[in-house]
Structure formats: C-alpha cells, structure tokens
Amino acid sequence: MASQMEQRLSLDLSIERFAYREPFRISGHVFESTTVLVARLSDGEDTGWGEGAGAYYLGDDAENMLRQAEDARSRIESGASRQDLQQVMPAGGARNAIDCAYWDLEAKRSHTPAWQLAGLPEPQPLRSTLTLGAAEPDEMAAAALRLDPAAPIKVKLTGDTALDIRRINAVRDARPDAWIGVDANQGYRIDALPELLAALVAARVELLEQPLAIGHEADLDGFDRPIPFAADESALGLADVEGLVGRFDVVNIKLDKCGGLTEGIAIARRAKALGMGVMVGNMMGTSLSMAPSYLLGQLCDIVDLDGPTFLTRDRPGGVTYSDGKVHCDTAIWGGSGKMS
Incomplete structure (x- = not known):
C-alpha cells in the first residue's frame, strides 16, 4: 500500500x-x-x-x-x-x-474496508443521541416527544441557569425514561455550576459537556463532579488529552477538531489508556462526515452522530436512524468498492 x-x-x-x-x-x-x-x-x-x-x-x-x-x-x-x-x-x-x-x-x-485497515471492530449499529437545540422549555418538551422514543437525548444549554434548569426539567417530564445529557458549549462560569449540577442530578442527567470556556480548565481542579463531565472544546487534539485527566471524565472526539480519523483513533486509544471515557461527536456535516466518525464510534462509550437529521437534504445512501441507533453502510464511504 x-x-x-x-x-x-x-x-x-x-x-x-x-x-x-x-x-x-x-x-x-x-x-x-x-x-x-x-x-x-x-x-x-x-x-x-x-x-x-x-x-x-x-x-x-x-x-x-x-x-x-x-x-x-x-x-x-x-x-x-x-x-x-x-x-x-x-x-x-x-x-x-x-x-x-x-x-x-x-x-x-x-x-479492504477502512474499518479493517484501521484495526477497528467490524461496524455495528450504535446507540446515538438526538439533539435538542436551546429554545423555550415547552417547545423543547414538545420536540422531545417527537424524537425516536428509543434514542438518548442531548440538550443544549445557554448559560442562563434558571432558564436552563427549566429546560432540563421540561425535557425530563416529557421523557421520564430517556438517557439525557446536556451540553453547555462553554456557557458557564465555575461559580454557577453548583446550582446547575444540583438540578442535573435531581433530573437524572447523566453527562455535562463542556461547562466552562476554553482556558478555564484549571478551574475544575478539585471540583466535585457528581455526574461525568465531557471535554469538547477543551479537547481539540491528541496533545490536549493528558491535561484533561482529573478535570473531565470523558473526551468528546470530533474529526473536524482533531483533523481526521487518523488522529481521532489515536485520541480514543490514548484517552482509554488514561482511564477516561470516549465520545464521538460531529459538527453537523452530512453523512459523508458521519461515516468515518461511525467507525470511530465503535471504540466509544457515547455516540452523538445526528448531524444529518438537521439537514433539509443529505447525500444519497446516507446514514439511517432507527430504534435509537445510527447505522452507516460502507457504500457511502470506506468500502472496498467504487463510490458512484
């Protein structure tokens, strides 16, 4: 080769x-x-x-x-x-x-299919979150009811503590049995986290993603994490992983941040070796973006590959979502035959 x-x-x-x-x-x-x-x-x-x-x-x-x-x-x-x-x-x-x-x-x-070249497990359908954008609580509750009832839910927050807590509670009331994680996208400061976390624990939320802004990772030193914290914007590439230990529990790997599947696999393996969980996410691309991330997802504990569900159109033969899982055929990418 x-x-x-x-x-x-x-x-x-x-x-x-x-x-x-x-x-x-x-x-x-x-x-x-x-x-x-x-x-x-x-x-x-x-x-x-x-x-x-x-x-x-x-x-x-x-x-x-x-x-x-x-x-x-x-x-x-x-x-x-x-x-x-x-x-x-x-x-x-x-x-x-x-x-x-x-x-x-x-x-x-x-x-030879890409998964085999990469030394990854043969791809199987993966349980993938579906994301709710930030909106009024009642709107988010209604949107949660429209999601696949078998799918885990990821809720976007904005940093407005009182409103975010109402959003979380509205989604939990609408979907009492769902796995729920929340993503703050750097929207919080450390002094606001205790109030938010108390509400997350009460609502049985199972993941808090990127609560603080990039550059404030040290604020989490010694901070009690009653639920797992995931690093997203704080985890751009392989060089960042060592510094996350003790501050975060999960590394969210996005191929658009780290620059491709080659480094994404390296991040997943290094994070696991350090005792951290791994998550694969996306930057809202089409199924051509999801396909290599789907291979990486075979190594991950949490999968968030719902980007194409937001688009008015996707590429032909793209990923499918059913029964709470995402599936991607090698016909769109990474297969051993020619793509038409």
Whole structure:
C-alpha cells in the first residue's frame, strides 16, 4: 500500500452548503446551515472522498478550510502519504476532509474496508443521541416527544441557569425514561455550576459537556463532579488529552477538531489508556462526515452522530436512524468498492 500511495495523486476540492430544517440554537450561536469542504483524492483509477465542516469557534470556516487545503495541494499531489498529512497540515476541517479521502482511497485500492485497515471492530449499529437545540422549555418538551422514543437525548444549554434548569426539567417530564445529557458549549462560569449540577442530578442527567470556556480548565481542579463531565472544546487534539485527566471524565472526539480519523483513533486509544471515557461527536456535516466518525464510534462509550437529521437534504445512501441507533453502510464511504 505504501508504494501505491507514493504515485502521483490529484486533489479536487469543492465547497457545498446544506441548509437546516430550522434554526439551531446553542450557547452564543444560532445556525441555519452548514458549509462543508469536500475533498476527492484520485490516482486516476480510484477516488477517495472526505468531508470537513470545520469548527466555528476556531474560525475554521469554508474560506479557511479551502485555503489550508490549497496550501497543502502540492505536497499531496506529489505523493505525501496519509501519515505525512499529520505534519503537512494543521488540525481542522481541511485536514479532516483530506485525511478521510486518503482512508477511502486506501480502502478502494486495497479492496479492504477502512474499518479493517484501521484495526477497528467490524461496524455495528450504535446507540446515538438526538439533539435538542436551546429554545423555550415547552417547545423543547414538545420536540422531545417527537424524537425516536428509543434514542438518548442531548440538550443544549445557554448559560442562563434558571432558564436552563427549566429546560432540563421540561425535557425530563416529557421523557421520564430517556438517557439525557446536556451540553453547555462553554456557557458557564465555575461559580454557577453548583446550582446547575444540583438540578442535573435531581433530573437524572447523566453527562455535562463542556461547562466552562476554553482556558478555564484549571478551574475544575478539585471540583466535585457528581455526574461525568465531557471535554469538547477543551479537547481539540491528541496533545490536549493528558491535561484533561482529573478535570473531565470523558473526551468528546470530533474529526473536524482533531483533523481526521487518523488522529481521532489515536485520541480514543490514548484517552482509554488514561482511564477516561470516549465520545464521538460531529459538527453537523452530512453523512459523508458521519461515516468515518461511525467507525470511530465503535471504540466509544457515547455516540452523538445526528448531524444529518438537521439537514433539509443529505447525500444519497446516507446514514439511517432507527430504534435509537445510527447505522452507516460502507457504500457511502470506506468500502472496498467504487463510490458512484
């Protein structure tokens, strides 16, 4: 395989926009669409595909992703390997798209599915959360009732403690038996957490994701965590994992943050070795983004791969959601045959 990948490749890049069914609100942001970079990497016979959505809070938008990809084009087209890409490009959506295109191309050229090349378990349907954007409590309760009754629920908070507690209680009342986790998206300060946590425990919430802003991780030193805390924005890449120990219990891995499946797998394995739980999330891309994350999800304790459910349209043959689980066929990405 290594000798094959040394031959000259061609890289095709495009920007695509996918509208949401309705605006999606989190702490500090309202989203109405997602814009992705699509990378196609070809050797003239086989073509690998990948998609990156970037990370909005890092300024990693379409313009930035395209610029980074173009900066790396000459190295890639002159024979850089997927492993070389870790040094050729910075972490982010562009490297994610191209890294995943390499994996897809390797799978097709070797006639071996990507999960097997990566040394991962054969993919099985995964229990995946479905997310409720922040809204009025009664609206969120009604939305919770419209979700698949078998699905775990992830609730977006905004940092308004009183309103967030009402949101949590409304969703719990609507779905008394559901697994519920909440995501604060950096919206809280340490002095507000005790009140929030008391309400989370009372409502049987099982995960609090990224309560504090990036740079305030040390505020959690010695802080009592009655439920597991997950690091998202505080866990950008492999280099961050060691510093999370003792402050967080779970690492949320997103390929758009860390720059692709190659580093995502490394993060999962290192976090597990350190005794931490692992979670896979997404930046609201299409099923082409979910497919490599679905492979990573086979190593994870918590799975949050619901991005396509927010879109007015998805790619053909994409992921499916039923009975509280997500399933992704290798036909869209990572299979051993050609993608039409």
